[in-house]
Amino acid sequence: xxxxxxxxxxxxxxxxxxxxxxxxxxxxxxxxxxxxxxxxxxxxxxxxxxxxxxxxxxxxxxxxxxxxxxxxxxxxxxxxxxxxxxxxxxxxxxxxxxxxxxxxxxxxxxxxxxxxxxxxxxxxxxxxxxxxxxxxxxxxxxxxxxxxxxxxxxxxxxxxxxxxxxxxxxxxxxxxxxxxxxxxxxxxxxxxxxxxxxxxxxxxxxxxxxxxxxxxxxxxxxxxxxxxxxxxxxxxxxxxxxxxxxxxxxxxxxxxxxxxxxxxxxxxxxxxxxxxxxxxxxxxxxxxxxxxxxxxxxxxxxxxxxxxxxxxxxxxxxxxxxxxxxxxxxxxxxxxxxxxxxxxxxx
Numbered sequence: 001x002x003x004x005x006x007x008x009x010x011x012x013x014x015x016x017x018x019x020x021x022x023x024x025x026x027x028x029x030x031x032x033x034x035x036x037x038x039x040x041x042x043x044x045x046x047x048x049x050x051x052x053x054x055x056x057x058x059x060x061x062x063x064x065x066x067x068x069x070x071x072x073x074x075x076x077x078x079x080x081x082x083x084x085x086x087x088x089x090x091x092x093x094x095x096x097x098x099x100x101x102x103x104x105x106x107x108x109x110x111x112x113x114x115x116x117x118x119x120x121x122x123x124x125x126x127x128x129x130x131x132x133x134x135x136x137x138x139x140x141x142x143x144x145x146x147x148x149x150x151x152x153x154x155x156x157x158x159x160x161x162x163x164x165x166x167x168x169x170x171x172x173x174x175x176x177x178x179x180x181x182x183x184x185x186x187x188x189x190x191x192x193x194x195x196x197x198x199x200x201x202x203x204x205x206x207x208x209x210x211x212x213x214x215x216x217x218x219x220x221x222x223x224x225x226x227x228x229x230x231x232x233x234x235x236x237x238x239x240x241x242x243x244x245x246x247x248x249x250x251x252x253x254x255x256x257x258x259x260x261x262x263x264x265x266x267x268x269x270x271x272x273x274x275x276x277x278x279x280x281x282x283x284x285x286x287x288x289x290x291x292x293x294x295x296x297x298x299x300x301x302x303x304x305x306x307x308x309x310x311x312x313x314x315x316x317x318x319x320x321x322x323x324x325x326x327x328x329x330x331x332x333x334x335x336x337x338x339x340x341x342x343x344x345x346x347x
Contacts, residue, residue, distance in 0.1 A: 022166055025162055033211065047137040051132075052133060058134065091246075181222055
């Protein structure tokens, strides 16, 4: 995004106004007041109840019907989960490859391709949602709020010369993309305005008396997020911060590290016996798969390798194994024997 484009988007962002022109008529759409939001939620409730009377399906019922008709299968769900995991892995990889330009750009192509596939899967799953109770009610709510928030000058617009549907579609098309919002949040001219906000010398937004727009909320969230990144003890360099894919990889690694530290603290606090807590290995019972995943996350790379090797031995021996059947234990015994042997000579 060029400087003049950022200046335009930041001025629009701070004004809270979206201008839409159609048939030589320009209207402006403001953010809703609290009363407008209430009216929109009231319309949602009415539309939902009407859809219920007409026996339309809920989103959950629609998904069940799609499964019955084999329009959506368990394989589709697994594909979404797989794509999400692949994207997470690729973003970690692109962060780790930050000093290898050719590898980095090759990984980026895989990320874009994965995002496209994931978007297609979500679109397939949601293609009929607009016909559910929730979908119809959400559309009615949106149209009511846009109707209440559209003006010519200071006068409410009557929608005689421009259709409400056109204004709604145009309004949504003007929303900033996630990457655009992130770029604005970390660059000038917004960054200076954001920093001056702490001095109480500037007002961030002009739409006082009205709720924040979606774009305003998103940029505020990202502005605080970038502040947190800069304040981190492990703050990455500017190249990473300015690259959404690499920074996402850094976020993922930081989250895994925090989760691992938290799990270790929870396990340590649950083990009250000092002899057990000071042991090289501690066996912890898991009540669910989620608990098992959390416990497994506390193992370092060596611990994970040892666990895989032990499981392979147990499986190869029909589900049973003795302590000395495990290679790590055999090595441990050998090291102890060697130390004892060396100790005799030293003494």
